[in-house]
Amino acid sequence: xxxxxxxxxxxxxxxxxxxxxxxxxxxxxxxxxxxxxxxxxxxxxxxxxxxxxxxxxxxxxxxxxxxxxxxxxxxxxxxxxxxxxxxxxxxxxxxxxxxxxxxxxxxxxxxxxxx
Amino acid sequence: xxxxxxxxxxxxxxxxxxxxxxxxxxxxxxxxxxxxxxxxxxxxxxxxxxxxxxxxxxxxxxxxxxxxxxxxxxxxxxxxxxxxxxxxxxxxxxxxxxxxxxxxxxxxxxxxxxxxxxxxxxxxxxxxxxxxxxxxxxxxxxxxxxxxxxxxxxxxxxxxx
Numbered sequence: 436x437x438x439x440x441x442x443x444x445x446x447x448x449x450x451x452x453x454x455x456x457x458x459x460x461x462x463x464x465x466x467x468x469x470x471x472x473x474x475x476x477x478x479x480x481x482x483x484x485x486x487x488x489x490x491x492x493x494x495x496x497x498x499x500x501x502x503x504x505x506x507x508x509x510x511x512x513x514x515x516x517x518x519x520x521x522x523x524x525x526x527x528x529x530x531x532x533x534x535x536x537x538x539x540x541x542x543x544x545x546x547x548x549x550x
Numbered sequence: 551x552x553x554x555x556x557x558x559x560x561x562x563x564x565x566x567x568x569x570x571x572x573x574x575x576x577x578x579x580x581x582x583x584x585x586x587x588x589x590x591x592x593x594x595x596x597x598x599x600x601x602x603x604x605x606x607x608x609x610x611x612x613x614x615x616x617x618x619x620x621x622x623x624x625x626x627x628x629x630x631x632x633x634x635x636x637x638x639x640x641x642x643x644x645x646x647x648x649x650x651x652x653x654x655x656x657x658x659x660x661x662x663x664x665x666x667x668x669x670x671x672x673x674x675x676x677x678x679x680x681x682x683x684x685x686x687x688x689x690x691x692x693x694x695x696x697x698x699x700x701x702x703x704x705x706x707x708x709x710x711x
Contacts, residue, residue, distance in 0.1 A: 442584050443577035450576020450604050451569065457608065458564065461557045463634055464687075467641015468679045470608050473652045473672070476599040478580045480656065481668075483587070489660045489667075491592050496657040496671075498596025503649040506600045510643035513609065517636040524613040524635040528606035539597045 442482060450474040471506055498543055505539035563615050572607055579603040600649055605642055609635040644686060648679030 457469030476499060483492045512534050516527035579601055587595025613631035620627025656671035 439581050439584065442580045445577075446580025447573040447577035450579070451573045454572050454576075454604065454608060455561065455569075458560045459556050459558065461555050461560075462553065463612070463637040464641040464644075465554050465683055467638040468645035468648065468683055470602075470605045470638055470642035471600075471645025471649050471679070473599075473649055473675055474576060474604065475579050475583055475601065476649075476652065476656075477668070477672075479583045479587075479599055480660075482584070483592075484660070484664055487592075489664060493657050493660045494592040495587065495596035495599060496653045496660065498593045499599040499653040500650055500657075502597040502600030503646050503653055505597075506602055506649060507643050507646035509602050510605075510639045510646060513605075514636045514639040514643070517632045517639065521632065524609040524632070525606065527635075528602070528609050532602070532606075535602055539600070543593065543597060 438482075438486075442478070445482070446475060446478040449478045471503075471510070501542035501546060502539045504542055505535045508538045509535040560615075563619070564611070568611055572604065572611075575604050575607050600646070600653075602642070605639075609638055612638050640686075641683065644682040645675075645679045647682050648675040648677075651675060651678040 453469050453472040453474040457466045457472070460466045460469070476496075480492045480495060483495055509531050512531045513527050516522045516531065517524065520527075522530070579598075582603075583595060583598040583601065586598050613635040616631040616634040617627040620630050652671045652675040655674040656667050659670055660667035
């Protein structure tokens with residue numbers, strides 16, 4: 436239980452710090468870079484190394500590459516849904532999570548990582 | 551010259567509960583990634599290190615702030631809000647390339663040096679993200695100039711006829 440409380444606090448602090456940095460910067464397209472900052476990764480990989488060692492964290496970061504490519508596809512889909520389909524931000528970002536999941540798992544399977 | 555600037559007034563637009571929501575989402579996403587790793591293994595869990603959970607909140611907040619600002623000026627602002635969120639999403643797509651670089655550098659270096667992996671991967675994220683944003687911006691400027699030149703050339707031609 437204590438482990439998950441620490442995860443929650445560390446994750447919350449790191450994510451909030453990157454989000455506030457993004458809020459401070461202009462133009463908006465540059466601030467958007469911080470929407471894909473490695474905030475959850477920094478918190479999780481640090482804890483993973485402490486608990487399981489460097490090799491475990493290396494496996495996680497290898498799989499993270501598929502997640503990052505899926506995030507690029509996700510962001511483009513969100514952009515299109517906002518501009519062309521004229522959806523509001525919340526439904527556009529939530530609906531596109533399906534795209535992220537399908538692309539991420541598909542890429543991992545292609546790379547042979549989920550076997 | 552790069553037109554990146556700091557706008558401290560943007561922080562004043564946020565409300566306390568919005569920061570609380572982001573803190574909770576960030577903490578929740580980190581706990582979720584940990585739970586997935588312990589149930590399904592490091593490989594599946596690693597995917598969730600790039601989960602766009604926080605992006606949903608950020609894009610919604612950007613849209614809300616833009617609409618609020620436009621309403622204060624007596625305008626509807628829905629369209630402007632969507633455009634602002636779309637710009638943020640375009641930036642996130644470029645940031646995702648940086649995230650890919652982060653993961654690559656981290657996986658290659660972590661078994662050699664842990665602190666070196668964190669520093670190197672963070673630098674890789676920053677350099678690749680800023681470079682991608684800069685290239686995209688320059689490409690858009692060149693395209694816009696070409697389009698203006700084309701329009702000006704076209705209207706001059708029709709006037710001469």
